[in-house]
């Protein structure tokens with residue numbers, strides 16, 4: 001079957017083009033959650049929902065929802081979602097391709113006047129990307145009931161409290177401690193996403209069917225030293241927090257390399273964020289905060305990593321002038337996607353004659369949070385050179401259209417899914 005009979009390339013292209021214009025002008029493509037640009041993008045999405053005549057709402061976790069009601073009265077629902085926020089200087093496709101393709105699915109179902117025995121919704125999950133509150137996947141964690149008060153009461157560098165931002169966008173932060181009641185009615189949560197790696201492109205495969213998403217843990221390492229005059233405090237009198245931080249950065253990198261070789265499974269650790277205080281050329285750094293981002297398929301490697309790092313910090317504290325602490329700030333467990341949904345994804349892809357393979361995700365996604373509580377799965381489409389989280393990120397519209405056709409066929413196949 002020709003996929004062009006299902007998905008609409010020009011509709012997809014217009015969606016991508018519209019959203020890429022909504023960016024911080026000096027820093028394309030930047031649309032950080034709760035920013036002015038993010039609100040503008042939500043207005044754009046609301047307009048798209050209106051054009052499709054969907055019922056629009058925001059749930060307690062601040063997810064924006066466009067609902068296409070079944071003609072039969074039912075509470076059962078299929079959700080297709082992704083995210084419209086970006087990382088700073090991010091790309092035009094990460095998350096966005098998934099939201100635009102979800103709109104295309106509903107457009108197709110409406111235009112063909114197809115009666116579904118379930119309601120169908122497009123979700124823009126709130127704040128999927130890691131933010132200044134040290135948390136990713138705010139909206140999907142909310143649905144799964146795994147946002148706790150420690151996370152919700154965090155303030156960012158501008159003293160904005162996460163719970164207040166969620167309330168401002170239409171959520172209700174007081175109702176986020178339990179899984180949402182809707183989960184008992186969810187037949188499936190589906191997502192299309194760019195791969196953000198090179199497997200599909202290198203092997204010329206159209207569709208990646210995701211088997212698993214690794215655990216993601218984030219930790220803050222805080223190193224407290226003593227700030228002082230860079231000219232008068234002698235070298236042997238210093239408690240320089242940044243010098244010690246550099247040792248820890250190298251230790252983390254070497255440890256992760258060792259564990260990834262030993263386990264022979266996906267295991268990566270990154271320190272990509274450093275806050276230095278007071279961050280001034282003529283002052284000895286008095287305080288440093290590092291964020292460790294750790295992703296692992298195996299809980300064993302993860303535990304080994306943390307145990308080794310904790311021991312290292314204890315031994316550093318015994319001899320150093322600085323005091324170092326390690327704090328767990330976020331965790332998403334390793335999850336497997338729903339196997340029955342993946343069988344359906346495979347037959348939906350085969351229907352168009354696409355090549356497909358089953359693969360593990362390296363990145364985290366909203367679907368990983370949702371898979372903890374409901375049947376969920378996702379597909380990947382190729383992106384150029386595997387680049388993502390950068391302005392060079394690129395996916396062919398025809399590849400997004402192929403994935404969209406698979407999603408449409410998938411929704412049709414779900415009619416008989418029990």
Ligand SMILES: [Zn+2]
Nearest residue numbers: 094095128193
């Ligand atoms: Zn994404």
